């Protein structure tokens with residue numbers, strides 16, 4: 001029997017999988033981690049219930065980063081991939097209607113952002129952002145190019161593994177989760193100070209999408225599978241909140 005089918009009750013999350021807020025190896029946490037006891041503010045009714053989006057906001061190319069910023073007839077430079085998976089709750093049930101947003105560097109490891117300082121060139125046909133809403137099975141899929149690794153000012157020579165950032169919106173304004181996905185086989189993952197704050201190989205593995213040759217489109221794109229679990233002991237690690245939607 002899988003741990004997802006043991007009963008219909010609440011499956012407690014595993015607190016031991018969460019990293020400490022203060023992790024000096026990831027320098028930014030020194031200033032960002034709380035220095036005093038946390039205060040709890042009750043949420044308002046509108047924060048919990050107000051809808052923030054509808055299906056009408058999704059454009060035809062929003063889940064195709066190869067083309068959604070490209071000139072007509074052109075496409076982004078880089079290894080073409082499909083990223084797909086499901087958003088699931090703690091019992092393995094699908095979460096339909098969740099808004100997924102994703103953003104990433106281009107194939108050379110550079111973001112299209114005013115404060116980006118890496119010397120790798122911009123790709124005029126690549127914006128680096130997309131979005132879609134999960135279907136009735138909790139499924140999502142988008143096409144993109146595989147992002148490149150990039151250096152960042154942390155230690156003397158730190159590089160981020162290739163990764164895609166994800167935001168997941170639920171049905172209320174306050175329901176937002178943020179995480180990032182890595183790629184199977186990337187030798188930079190175990191060296192990354194951000195990935196290393198997790199201190200738990202299972203949590204890092206949950207953030208690492210395996211290559212899925214069955215979903216590959218021959219002569220077109222490779223495929224990577226990334227499921228997102230919102231709560232419970234199999235929960236995906238989220239950067240902004242410890243609990244799911």
Ligand SMILES: [Fe+2]
Pocket residue numbers: 105160163165
């Ligand atoms: Fe990034």
